[in-house]
Every structure is written in structure tokens, then in C-alpha cells.
Amino acid sequence: MTAADNNTLYENSPHRILARGVAKALRQLGAQGVDEKEIEYVVAESPREDLGDYGVPLARFARRHRVPLDELFERVRKLLLQEPLVRDVRRAGGYLNIVLDASKAFELIAATLEAEGESFGLVRAGEPLRLVVEHTSANPVHPLHIGHARNASLGDTLARLLRARGHWVETRFYINDMGRQVAVMVYGFRLAGLSDVPPGEKPDHFIGLVYAMTHTLADIESLKKRIEEAKNSGDEERYRQLLRELDSLVADAARLRERNPELFDRIAEAIKGRDPDRDISELMRSYEYRTDEEVVRLFRRLVERCLQGFRETLARLNVHHDRWDWESDLAWQSLVGKILEEARRSPYYTLHRGAEALNLQPLLEDPEVRKALGIPEGYEVPPLVLRRSDGTTLYTTRDIAYTLKKFREARADKVFNVIAAEQRLEQLQVRLALIALGYRREGLNTIHYAYEMVNLPGQKMSGRRGRYITLDQLIDQAVAIARREVEKRSPDLTPEEKDRIAQAVGAAAVRYALVSVSAPKPMTFDINRALDFDQSSAPYILYTHARAANILRKAEQRGITPSPAQADPAAIEENPLRRKLVVKTLEYPYIFAKAADEQRPELLVAYINTYADTFNKWYASGDSAVNELDPGKRAAKLLAVKAAKQVLANTLNILGITPIDRM
Numbered sequence: 001m002t003a004a005d006n007n008t009l010y011e012n013s014p015h016r017i018l019a020r021g022v023a024k025a026l027r028q029l030g031a032q033g034v035d036e037k038e039i040e041y042v043v044a045e046s047p048r049e050d051l052g053d054y055g056v057p058l059a060r061f062a063r064r065h066r067v068p069l070d071e072l073f074e075r076v077r078k079l080l081l082q083e084p085l086v087r088d089v090r091r092a093g094g095y096l097n098i099v100l101d102a103s104k105a106f107e108l109i110a111a112t113l114e115a116e117g118e119s120f121g122l123v124r125a126g127e128p129l130r131l132v133v134e135h136t137s138a139n140p141v142h143p144l145h146i147g148h149a150r151n152a153s154l155g156d157t158l159a160r161l162l163r164a165r166g167h168w169v170e171t172r173f174y175i176n177d178m179g180r181q182v183a184v185m186v187y188g189f190r191l192a193g194l195s196d197v198p199p200g201e202k203p204d205h206f207i208g209l210v211y212a213m214t215h216t217l218a219d220i221e222s223l224k225k226r227i228e229e230a231k232n233s234g235d236e237e238r239y240r241q242l243l244r245e246l247d248s249l250v251a252d253a254a255r256l257r258e259r260n261p262e263l264f265d266r267i268a269e270a271i272k273g274r275d276p277d278r279d280i281s282e283l284m285r286s287y288e289y290r291t292d293e294e295v296v297r298l299f300r301r302l303v304e305r306c307l308q309g310f311r312e313t314l315a316r317l318n319v320h321h322d323r324w325d326w327e328s329d330l331a332w333q334s335l336v337g338k339i340l341e342e343a344r345r346s347p348y349y350t351l352h353r354g355a356e357a358l359n360l361q362p363l364l365e366d367p368e369v370r371k372a373l374g375i376p377e378g379y380e381v382p383p384l385v386l387r388r389s390d391g392t393t394l395y396t397t398r399d400i401a402y403t404l405k406k407f408r409e410a411r412a413d414k415v416f417n418v419i420a421a422e423q424r425l426e427q428l429q430v431r432l433a434l435i436a437l438g439y440r441r442e443g444l445n446t447i448h449y450a451y452e453m454v455n456l457p458g459q460k461m462s463g464r465r466g467r468y469i470t471l472d473q474l475i476d477q478a479v480a481i482a483r484r485e486v487e488k489r490s491p492d493l494t495p496e497e498k499d500r501i502a503q504a505v506g507a508a509a510v511r512y513a514l515v516s517v518s519a520p521k522p523m524t525f526d527i528n529r530a531l532d533f534d535q536s537s538a539p540y541i542l543y544t545h546a547r548a549a550n551i552l553r554k555a556e557q558r559g560i561t562p563s564p565a566q567a568d569p570a571a572i573e574e575n576p577l578r579r580k581l582v583v584k585t586l587e588y589p590y591i592f593a594k595a596a597d598e599q600r601p602e603l604l605v606a607y608i609n610t611y612a613d614t615f616n617k618w619y620a621s622g623d624s625a626v627n628e629l630d631p632g633k634r635a636a637k638l639l640a641v642k643a644a645k646q647v648l649a650n651t652l653n654i655l656g657i658t659p660i661d662r663m
Contacts, residue, residue: 132407339397
């Protein structure tokens with residue numbers, strides 16, 4: 001095999017070999033509408049070694065395309081035996097299996113590794129796109145918690161994955177500084193007589209405490225008025241229900257007071273007798289329309305301080321953003337005003353309960369829109385309210401302007417919004433609104449990368465009540481567990497080295513666990529499972545990489561530098577575990593490209609878990625590479641290790657985890 005690059009490696013992956021052969025045979029037999037991708041999806045490792053390496057349910061495609069199974073098998077068999085890497089083709093009932101020539105696979109892998117170096121296996125897209133990934137975008141009113149960590153981990157990994165595929169990618173954080181939550185937080189600072197975070201406090205943590213205290217106390221004030229109304233109206237059942245709610249709020253308030261009695265008492269004393277809802281609404285109007293520059297400066301200062309805390313926490317997860325966009329800038333630069341003007345000229349403009357809105361339901365009659373946005377038949381989209389009766393705009397209105405900003409400034413082909421699945425309706429309304437206002441390309445190419453919530457066992461979280469485990473606390477706990485494990489496994493390291501490794505491993509464990517589950521699936525985060533050094537975790541993959549690095553380091557210390565010219569490819573077939581590792585390596589470029597093209601990083605996680613298992617089983621078998629006496633076999637083994645180390649390193653980097661050479 002003469003060619004040696006990632007594209008050739010990709011085309012010789014088992015999935016591509018089988019899909020290509022089956023598709024060609026079906027077409028030869030007159031089948032129409034054959035989809036190679038559909039065939040690729042059902043290729044899998046054979047359940048038993050005697051059956052082969054990889055197989056495909058051939059009977060499924062024979063039935064679908066109404067061709068005789070026996071004839072289809074013979075056609076596919078002849079085509080596959082022409083493939084350089086296929087040694088044998090076997091049938092087991094309705095399944096067709098291939099046996100790969102591992103020695104030839106090794107030759108291709110070794111030559112590609114030499115040609116591609118650190119880019120080994122990272123297949124570049126044929127048509128690179130300009131992409132924007134907006135992620136994290138947490139409300140700047142409290143510290144980041146586990147839910148934000150999943151958003152950040154998924155978003156940053158998605159961006160890294162798409163960049164590795166060859167696309168131009170820009171990441172953005174949308175600073176929601178105009179929502180009611182931020183106004184509540186600012187209100188609390190004013191009540192407490194504070195204009196900034198006190199020295200020595202991590203800003204987002206302190207801001208979160210002020211926000212929770214203020215929200216709880218404001219809710220108590222509002223609830224007292226409703227209780228009085230219910231009492232005066234004689235509605236006994238409603239009165240008792242509201243009293244129960246008050247008891248719960250008072251309990252929350254007592255818990256919050258324990259954290260900082262002086263701060264709590266200052267806010268509680270200042271809020272007595274006030275109308276919090278009116279005060280907060282006034283703050284929102286003052287900020288959105290810039291009628292009070294002192295208020296504007298206070299909003300900006302406190303939000304920026306919270307963002308400072310966010311950046312510190314995100315850096316611990318190796319998450320960084322290219323751009324930070326202020327929601328208020330959209331209003332102040334008249335971008336939101338322009339959207340309102342265009343909406344009023346739109347045929348979809350309407351009034352909904354006295355508020356300006358867009359009627360988006362007629363757009364669902366367009367089949368292209370339905371298909372592109374995944375809207376089921378019979379689904380009804382409520383009107384999108386653009387502006388409240390008090391004149392302030394809704395965040396969905398500002399999202400329309402922000403989406404256009406992302407497309408225009410980045411000259412983007414697609415925009416990915418990593419946002420919780422519970423925002424599915426709002427995201428759908430934004431995309432439909434873009435189409436309604438004449439921005440069809442943008443509407444059809446805005447993608448809601450939805451993720452389900454993540455839970456901590458035994459934890460019920462509420463930012464309004466200050467009930468949450470901060471992401472900083474979670475990482476600290478992970479680092480502590482990792483430190484104990486490093487101490488146990490590598491007692492000879494210096495304390496500084498142990499601390500450095502523990503910091504890296506702890507943060508990596510959190511991040512890895514959060515992307516291991518498919519984004520649309522809810523998950524429960526188990527910190528002990530995330531820190532399992534023996535299977536399916538970041539520490540396990542990092543340890544495997546360090547093991548491969550150690551083998552190569554020992555070889556280098558002995559002056560051994562393997563090259564494809566020195567290697568004996570036939571040596572790969574002599575040992576089943578050695579052979580398995582090479583065959584598994586051959587699969588990497590396909591899995592990588594599939595994960596990127598389908599935006600499914602969990603596919604890479606699943607692959608690298610089994611890949612590490614394969615490497616570690618070979619390592620544990622005692623089939624030493626460094627101590628091999630035969631030069632040709634030694635070079636072949638070391639190159640297999642080198643390829644494995646690169647696969648592990650590339651995957652870790654895509655997952656935002658820095659590979660470690662010593663653990």
C-alpha cells in the first residue's frame with residue numbers, strides 16, 4: 001500500500017471497507033437508493049473471534065432491496081477480497097464478517113503515523129465550514145454548578161472536535177446582564193449598601209450569596225402581601241397554602257443567614273416595607289434604556305466581577321472562550337430595536353394579550369422548515385412575545401438579534417447554541433422568528449445543541465435559594481480523591497508532582513464524565529465512578545497514556561528509535577492481543593470523523609474506553625516491546641505502542657484534557 005495519510009487510513013477502516021463493498025454489490029444487483037452511511041452505522045465488531053473481526057447484518061439489506069441473500073453474499077465476498085486489508089470473508093447466518101490482514105493494516109498505520117505525526121487519525125473535512133459554538137452562558141448571579149459544567153464541557157469539547165475535523169470555529173459566551181435575575185442581584189447590593197465585592201471573597205460566590213438572600217427576602221415580602229389578601233378575602237384553603245410556602249421560605253432564609261448574618265440582616269432591614277417587584281422592574285428599565293448611568297455602572301461592575309469568577313472556574317476545566325458578548329450591547333446598539341421594527345412590518349406580526357408578538361404557526365406549513373427544525377406533525381408553537389407591557393424586551397427577542405450578530409461577525413455557515421433541553425421551545429421560536437423576518441438561511445442553520453440536566457445524588461439545587469454545590473467545590477473534591485490515589489500508586493513522586501497530577505486528574509475526571517453520556521440523555525454525576533483509575537474514566541485513560549509514554553521513554557533511553565522500515569509486519573499476527581490493538585487502531589479515524597460530523601463526542605469516549613482496555617490487556621499479558629530481542633518484532637511492537645499513545649493523546653486533547661506522561 002503506497003499512500004500513507006489520514007484519508008487513506010479512513011477509507012481502509014472496517015466500517016468504510018464493509019459499507020463500500022455491500023453498497024457496490026447492491027447496486028450491481030440493481031438496487032436503488034443505496035445509502036452507504038446507513039450500512040456504516042450497523043457495522044460492528046464480530047461477537048466471536050472465530051467469526052471474524054467486523055461484520056454487517058447482510059440479510060437486512062437483502063430484504064430491504066429485495067435481492068437474493070446468497071447472491072448478495074457472493075457478490076460482496078468477491079468485492080471485499082479485492083480490498084488490500086481483507087484476508088477472508090465469512091458468513092454466519094444473515095451476517096457477513098471480514099477477517100482483516102493485520103500485518104497490512106500495521107503497515108498502513110505505521111506509514112500514516114510517520115507521515116501525519118501528531119495529527120495521526122484526525123481526518124480533515126472535505127469542505128471546511130465557518131462555525132460558531134456558543135456555550136456555558138450562565139446567568140452572572142451565582143457560581144457555576146454541575147449543570148453549567150456539563151454545558152461548558154460539552155460546548156468546549158464540541159468546538160475542539162470540530163476544529164480537529166478542519167473547520168474554523170469560534171466560541172462565544174453570551175452575558176445575560178438584562179434579565180430579572182441580574183436586577184435582583186444588583187438590588188441586593190444596593191440594599192446592603194455595597195457597590196463591589198469585598199476583598200478576599202471569590203466574586204461569583206459572594207454574588208451568589210447576595211442574590212439568594214435578596215431573592216428569598218423579596219419573595220417573603222411579596223408572599224406576605226398575598227397572604228394578607230387571601231386572609232381578607234376569606235379564602236381559607238389558599239391562606240393555609242400560602243402560610244406553608246412562607247414557612248418554607250423562612251427556613252431557607254434562616255439557612256442563608258447562617259452563612260453571613262451581618263450581610264443578611266442589612267438586606268433584610270433595608271427591604272422591609274418596600275415593593276421589591278416594583279423596585280426590581282425599575283432597575284431593569286433603568287439599565288435597558290440607560291436612564292441612570294450610576295445604575296448602568298453598578299450593573300456592569302458586578303456582572304464583570306461575577307464573570308471574573310466564572311473565568312477562574314472554567315480555566316480549571318481547561319475551558320476558554322474566544323468572545324464574550326454583552327446582551328445589553330444588543331439593546332444599546334439598536335440591534336434589538338431593529339428587530340422590533342422588522343417584526344412590526346412582518347405579516348406574522350400580532351398582539352398577544354396586549355403585547356407585541358409574532359404568530360409563528362403558519363411557518364409550520366413549510367415542509368422544509370418542519371424537516372430542518374425537527375418539528376413533528378400537529379405541533380403548535382405559541383406566539384412569540386417580543387416586548388412586555390412595561391416596554392422592556394424579552395430575552396428571546398434579544399436572542400434573535402444575537403443570532404444575527406453571531407452569523408454576521410463570524411461570517412458563519414452554522415451556529416451551535418449549547419443550551420439546556422428545557423429551553424427547546426424558546427430556541428425553536430427564535431429560529432422560526434428568524435425565518436419569519438426574512439433570515440431563512442440563519443434560521444435553518446441555527447442548531448440547538450440540547451443537553452439534559454445533570455444531577456448529584458441526594459442534592460436538590462436552587463440558585464434562588466442558594467442551594468447548590470459549586471463547581472469549584474466539586475473540582476476540589478475530585479482533586480482530593482485523585483491526590484489520595486496518586487499517593488497510593490506513585491509514592492516516590494515529590495509532593496509537588498503529586499499535587500500537579502492530582503489537580504490535572506481531578507478536573508479531567510469531572511469533564512470526562514460529563515461528556516461520556518449523550519447530551520440528550522439526563523445523567524447523575526457519581527464522583528467516585530468519575531475517579532475510578534481502573535476503568536472508563538479520565539484517570540484510566542490518562543494512566544493508559546502514561547503507560548504507553550513510559551514504554552517509549554524506556555526504549556529511547558536504550559537508544560531504540562523504531563521506524564516502519566525496521567519493523568516486521570508479520571509479527572503483528574503472531575499474538576492475538578497485539579493483533580487486536582492494531583485492528584482497533586485502524587478504526588480510529590472513522591470513529592473520530594463520525595463523532596465530529598454528528599456532533600457526538602460520546603462516541604469518542606466510548607471508543608477510547610474500549611481502546612484503553614485493549615492496550616492494557618496486551619500490556620498485562622507480558623508481551624514486552626522494549627525487551628523484545630528480535631529487532632523487527634521490537635520495532636513493530638514499539639510502533640504499535642507509538643500509534644496507541646497518539647490515539648490516546650489526540651482523543652484526550654479533543655476532550656479538553658492535557659495528556660500526562662507520568663502518573
